[in-house]
Amino acid sequence: MNVLVYLVPLAIGLGALGLAGFLWAMKTGQFDDLDGAAWRAISDDDLPDAEDKNKK
Amino acid sequence: MTETQDLSHFVRFPAEGVAAMDLVVEGVHCGACITTIEKGLARESGVRGARVNLASKRVTVEWSEGELRPEAIIDRLSSLGYPAYPFAAAKLDNVEAAEERRLLRCFGVAAFGAMNVMLISVALWSGAADATGWATRDFFHWLSALVVLPCVGYAGRPFFESATRALRQFSFNMDVPITIGVTLALAMSVVQTLQHARETYFDSAIMLVLFLLAGRYLDQRMRRRTRDVASNLAAIKAETATKLNADGEARETPIAAISPGDLVLARAGDRIAVDGIVEDGRSEIDQSLVTGETAAISVGPGAMVYAGTLNLAGALRIRVSKAAEGTLLDEVNHLLERAIEQRSSYVRLADRASRLYTPVVHLTALATFIGWTLLGLSWQPALVIAITVLIITCPCALGLAVPAVQVVAASAMFRHGVMLNSGDSLERLADVDTIVFDKTGTLTLPQPSLANRDDFTPEELALASSLALASKHPLAKAVAAAAKAADPLAAHEFPGQGVTVFHEGKRLKLGSPAYCKAEAEAARVAAQWPDASLIAFRGPERAVVFAIRQAPRPDAATVIAGLAHEGYAIEILSGDRQEAVEKVAHELGFTRFAAGLKPADKIARLKALREAGRHVLMVGDGLNDAPALAAANVSISPISAAHLTQAQADAVFLGERLTPIAEALHIARKAKALMIENLWLSAIYNLIAVPIAILGLATPLIAALAMSGSSLLVTGNALRARKAKARA
Numbered sequence: 001m002n003v004l005v006y007l008v009p010l011a012i013g014l015g016a017l018g019l020a021g022f023l024w025a026m027k028t029g030q031f032d033d034l035d036g037a038a039w040r041a042i043s044d045d046d047l048p049d050a051e052d053k054n055k056k
Numbered sequence: 057m058t059e060t061q062d063l064s065h066f067v068r069f070p071a072e073g074v075a076a077m078d079l080v081v082e083g084v085h086c087g088a089c090i091t092t093i094e095k096g097l098a099r100e101s102g103v104r105g106a107r108v109n110l111a112s113k114r115v116t117v118e119w120s121e122g123e124l125r126p127e128a129i130i131d132r133l134s135s136l137g138y139p140a141y142p143f144a145a146a147k148l149d150n151v152e153a154a155e156e157r158r159l160l161r162c163f164g165v166a167a168f169g170a171m172n173v174m175l176i177s178v179a180l181w182s183g184a185a186d187a188t189g190w191a192t193r194d195f196f197h198w199l200s201a202l203v204v205l206p207c208v209g210y211a212g213r214p215f216f217e218s219a220t221r222a223l224r225q226f227s228f229n230m231d232v233p234i235t236i237g238v239t240l241a242l243a244m245s246v247v248q249t250l251q252h253a254r255e256t257y258f259d260s261a262i263m264l265v266l267f268l269l270a271g272r273y274l275d276q277r278m279r280r281r282t283r284d285v286a287s288n289l290a291a292i293k294a295e296t297a298t299k300l301n302a303d304g305e306a307r308e309t310p311i312a313a314i315s316p317g318d319l320v321l322a323r324a325g326d327r328i329a330v331d332g333i334v335e336d337g338r339s340e341i342d343q344s345l346v347t348g349e350t351a352a353i354s355v356g357p358g359a360m361v362y363a364g365t366l367n368l369a370g371a372l373r374i375r376v377s378k379a380a381e382g383t384l385l386d387e388v389n390h391l392l393e394r395a396i397e398q399r400s401s402y403v404r405l406a407d408r409a410s411r412l413y414t415p416v417v418h419l420t421a422l423a424t425f426i427g428w429t430l431l432g433l434s435w436q437p438a439l440v441i442a443i444t445v446l447i448i449t450c451p452c453a454l455g456l457a458v459p460a461v462q463v464v465a466a467s468a469m470f471r472h473g474v475m476l477n478s479g480d481s482l483e484r485l486a487d488v489d490t491i492v493f494d495k496t497g498t499l500t501l502p503q504p505s506l507a508n509r510d511d512f513t514p515e516e517l518a519l520a521s522s523l524a525l526a527s528k529h530p531l532a533k534a535v536a537a538a539a540k541a542a543d544p545l546a547a548h549e550f551p552g553q554g555v556t557v558f559h560e561g562k563r564l565k566l567g568s569p570a571y572c573k574a575e576a577e578a579a580r581v582a583a584q585w586p587d588a589s590l591i592a593f594r595g596p597e598r599a600v601v602f603a604i605r606q607a608p609r610p611d612a613a614t615v616i617a618g619l620a621h622e623g624y625a626i627e628i629l630s631g632d633r634q635e636a637v638e639k640v641a642h643e644l645g646f647t648r649f650a651a652g653l654k655p656a657d658k659i660a661r662l663k664a665l666r667e668a669g670r671h672v673l674m675v676g677d678g679l680n681d682a683p684a685l686a687a688a689n690v691s692i693s694p695i696s697a698a699h700l701t702q703a704q705a706d707a708v709f710l711g712e713r714l715t716p717i718a719e720a721l722h723i724a725r726k727a728k729a730l731m732i733e734n735l736w737l738s739a740i741y742n743l744i745a746v747p748i749a750i751l752g753l754a755t756p757l758i759a760a761l762a763m764s765g766s767s768l769l770v771t772g773n774a775l776r777a778r779k780a781k782a783r784a
Contacts, residue, residue, distance in 0.1 A: 004192070008199060012172050019168040026160060036110030039087025 063126040065313035066142040074104065076118040077126055079140040081133060084113050089138070096136045100128065112284045114143060142310075152280045159273040162211040166266040169207030170259075173200050177259040190252050197249040197256050204258040205242065212238060212265050214272060233417055237446040238264060244443055247436070257443065267767055274463050297329040298322070300373065318376045322367045324549060332374040334359045342366040421446040424750045437752070445749040448762060457734035460774035465727035468778050472719040473710040474692070481706035484690035485721060486728030487671040491619060492662065494676035494684070495630035495640055498694060500606035501712060504531070506538040507588050507605040508581060516600055520593040523547055523555055523566045531591040532566060534604045554592075565594040574599035588636075608640060615714040616644045619721075625670070629658045629684070658684040675717060676705075692717055727777045734770045741766045 025031065068076045081093065090108045093115060097106035102123030108115045117129050126142070133140040176196050215238075219231035238261045245256040298321040299309040306321060311329050314320065319335065322328045328341075338356045342365060355361060361374060421442045428438035466476055476482060493499050509517075517538065524536035532555070547557035547566075554567010565571060569578035572592035581590060581601040588603035620626055627648035630637045637651035650661065662684060665672050674688030685691035685705050693705035709716035745762050748754050754762070 004195070008176075011175060012199075012203065015168050015172045019164060022164040022168075023161065026157065026164070031157075031160060033109040033111045036090060036108060039090055039110065043087050043091050 063130075063142055065310055066144050067126055069121065070118070073121050074118055075121045075124075075126075076116060077129065078143045079115050079117065079130070079133065080143045081108070081113055081115050082139045082141075084108060084110060084115075084138060086110075092136055093133065093138060097129065097132060100124065100132050103129075115140070144310075149284075152276075156273070156276045156280050159214060159269060159276055162214060163266070163269040163273050165207050166211035166262060166269050169203050169211070169262045170266045172203050173259045173262055176200050193254070194249065194252055197245075197258075200256060200258040201246060201249060204262050205246075208238060208242060208261055208265055211262075211269060215265070215268065233446065234264070234268065236418075237261075237443065240439075240446065241443050244436075244439055248440075251436075253436075255440065257440075271459055271463075298326075314376060316376050316378060320374050320376060322361075322372045322374060324367060324369055324371060326367050328361050328365050328367055328372075328374070329363055330374065330376045331360075331362050331378040332376045334361060335373045335375050337370050337372040339370040339372050340368040342368055417446065420746065420750070427750075428752070441749065441752045444752075444754050445746060448745050448749045448754060457738050457770050458731050460771045461727050461730045461734060461777050464774045464777040465723050465730075468723050469707075469716075469720055472723070473716045474707055474720040475709070476707045481690055482724050482727055483731070484671070484706065485673065485724035488624070488673040488690060488721060488724075490625040490627075490665055490670040491673045491675065491717075492665070492688065493626065493628050493646075494674075495628055495632055495637055496606060498675050499612050499628070499640055499644060499714075500608050504534040504589070504604045504606045506534060507585050507603040508601075509538075511581070512600040512602075516593065516595050519559070519564065519595060520566055520600075520602070523557060523564055523593070531589055531602075531604050535566070535591060535593075535602055538602075560596070562596045563594075564596070565592075567592065569601060572599050574601055577601045608643060609712055609714050611713045611715055613644050615718050616646065618718055620645065624721075629653055629661055631655075631658075655683050659687040662687040673721075692720065723777065730774060730777050734773055737770055737773065738766060741769075 030037070063077070066077050068078075070076050083089070084093070090110060093108050094106045097103050097115075097117055100119075102119045104118045104120060106115055106117045115133075119129075130140050130142070176199055180193065180196055212235075215231045215234050219235040222232060241257040241261045245258050245261070248256050297309060297311055297314055298306050299314055300306055300319040300321055314330060320330055320332070324339065334355055334357050336357060338354070340354050341361060355372070361367075361372070363378075424445050425435075425438050425442035428441055429435060462482060465482055469476060517535075521536045521538060524532040547555040547564075549555045550567070550571070553571040554565055556563060556565045556567075558564075569575050569590060569592040572594040574592040574594065577599055578590050578592060578601045581588075581603050585603035585605065588605045590601050590603060592599060592601045616626060625648075626646060628637060628641055628646050628650065630649070630651050631653050632651060634651040637649055640646075641649040650657075653661070662672055662674065666689065671690075672688040674685050674691040676685055676691065676693065685693065690707075691705040692707045692709060694709060707720060709720070741762070745754070745766075
């Protein structure tokens with residue numbers, strides 16, 4: 001059962017990491033606009049502008 | 057005299073050399089809009105970045121200070137096809153947003169705690185510790201304590217604070233049993249751990265907090281979205297005043313940016329936006345909104361004028377003594393608010409239930425403890441059983457039964473364009489059996505329209521509307537809107553009579569029939585359009601009279617018929633003329649109506665109805681309806697109404713149609729039925745669970761399962777509030 005000495009802190013540590021990530025996401029406003037975020041995921045803003053594309 | 061908007065009030069400076077502004081944008085609804093706006097703004101030189109918030113329909117723009125005029129951003133947005141309005145968040149908005157973030161943070165912490173503790177608890181339940189002895193079990197218990205105590209300490213604060221507040225005022229709310237239950241459970245668990253006992257209740261405590269926080273967060277989010285829409289509307293129809301700068305330049309300035317000592321201009325027909333002293337000009341003032349006095353009073357230099365009053369006749373220059381806050385209008389608002397507080401003798405269902413329920417829960421738990429002790433059990437196991445009773449009963453029954461329905465119903469109403477202002481309005485709506493409508497602006501559309509188009513030539517109408525543009529009189533505005541005239545004539549306004557101009561060698565007049573010497577024609581038109589208001593025009597050849605009518609809302613007849621069919625008693629109480637009211641009443645199928653009422657008469661009628669045991673819903677929008685709205689059991693206003701009534705009503709609805717009112721009533725009734733159903737469900741659950749708990753047969757696992765099971769049942773039932781049917 002000595003393995004618990006490593007595993008339990010590891011489990012809690014991973015959980016804490018998740019919590020830290022959640023709090024960070026909140027602090028940087030990522031929960032402020034969930035509707036917009038859903039659309040941004042499929043927007044093409046990482047591509048060059050539409051006009052540029054036509055030129056190519 | 058140039059007129060531009062003063063936007064400096066809205067500009068923030070988040071960093072050195074960076075300026076930023078928030079704007080409410082109309083017509084944003086999908087991802088394409090986000091891209092169009094953000095890219096479109098980014099092309100503007102000087103703009104550092106733009107970010108659209110789709111949920112709140114707002115955009116935040118940042119630019120390098122001095123490189124761009126804020127007006128350019130609004131221009132750019134409107135050229136992209138999105139009308140935009142500057143927005144400054146009210147203090148209350150920020151408070152609500154902060155509360156929402158706090159609940160979400162607490163929820164995150166509670167979820168973290170719950171997940172880790174459940175990991176440990178499942179291991180314990182599955183017998184992991186039995187095989188390895190008490191040392192391992194103690195280790196697990198200490199770990200649980202280590203995780204749960206700080207988590208509950210942090211995440212439970214919304215409940216603890218609310219409970220402390222309630223107890224300080226010697227009252228009970230739902231947070232009191234929650235707080236007691238959680239605190240006792242944790243204290244007990246620590247003692248148990250110290251004594252190497254088999255069971256602890258850390259997991260139950262954190263799960264309880266987690267479930268409750270989920271409900272609170274959803275509720276808060278719903279409320280904030282409603283508030284967002286309301287503040288957006290406020291920004292779109294932002295109140296401004298015409299501020300005169302030292303050099304005589306007039307600028308439309310938001311009220312919030314006007315300070316005492318400024319000079320503002322109020323034209324004829326303007327609603328005065330500030331409290332102040334007249335420096336220059338003579339006019340008549342309608343103070344009915346503020347004082348209830350309907351007769352106009354005349355004012356001149358040195359006279360005091362108040363915000364919310366209507367300038368009827370001439371232009372006034374006013375030295376501001378109070379703007380934005382502290383005006384007489386504000387004080388009247390506060391008075392009305394207090395009146396509402398006193399009115400709400402209505403006890404919410406949840407409160408009624410908890411008033412009945414809370415003492416019972418506490419007494420049962422106490423009795424269980426005493427009972428088991430008397431039966432010879434030592435105090436620790438007895439207390440464990442008592443806590444189990446407390447936990448198994450309190451959260452699900454009341455924590456979710458009513459609020460869950462409220463959240464679902466509020467969002468269903470929101471989809472139909474109805475927004476609730478006060479928390480208990482849902483239940484009060486459900487009890488309504490009598491509906492009283494105001495006529496003007498409620499049954500009819502707020503914008504009047506021209507009725508007798510056939511009485512005159514298009515040329516006459518075009519000329520009249522160009523002239524009408526020079527006037528601020530509401531009837532003149534209706535004439536102007538009828539022909540969509542482009543260029544106003546440089547007319548001279550005779551306050552209270554009309555406007556006049558020399559045009560192509562002829563004198564043109566627009567105003568009262570007497571002013572235009574068109575009394576005979578006016579009498580003829582009045583006979584033909586008994587319910588209309590009249591405005592006369594003396595044209596190049598002859599005098600014509602326009603009949604201005606208020607059209608009923610497009611679906612008014614259907615909605616009224618529907619409501620009558622559902623068994624509601626309906627009637628009209630209007631301050632308008634008998635003929636006008638009678639016409640609308642017949643058109644829409646009302647059998648009971650009263651016309652020519654003063655606000656006091658309306659209140660008396662509403663009182664009489666209430667004393668007869670009726671539950672009255674008042675639907676009204678007129679400014680002088682504010683007291684009447686407060687006198688009814690519950691009230692709804694169209695949101696196009698002036699902001700005073702908006703804040704005044706229990707609910708507001710959007711758009712041109714009346715259907716939202718019927719929908720709101722359906723949803724409210726369904727919601728109330730579901731609330732009662734939910735309370736019964738939890739009562740039955742308790743009837744089964746409590747005896748088990750009292751007998752000491754409930755283990756933590758059973759308690760946890762029962763708790764989540766009943767929560768799911770109640771929440772699932774609440775979701776049915778989405779689909780409300782009309783009463784047959």
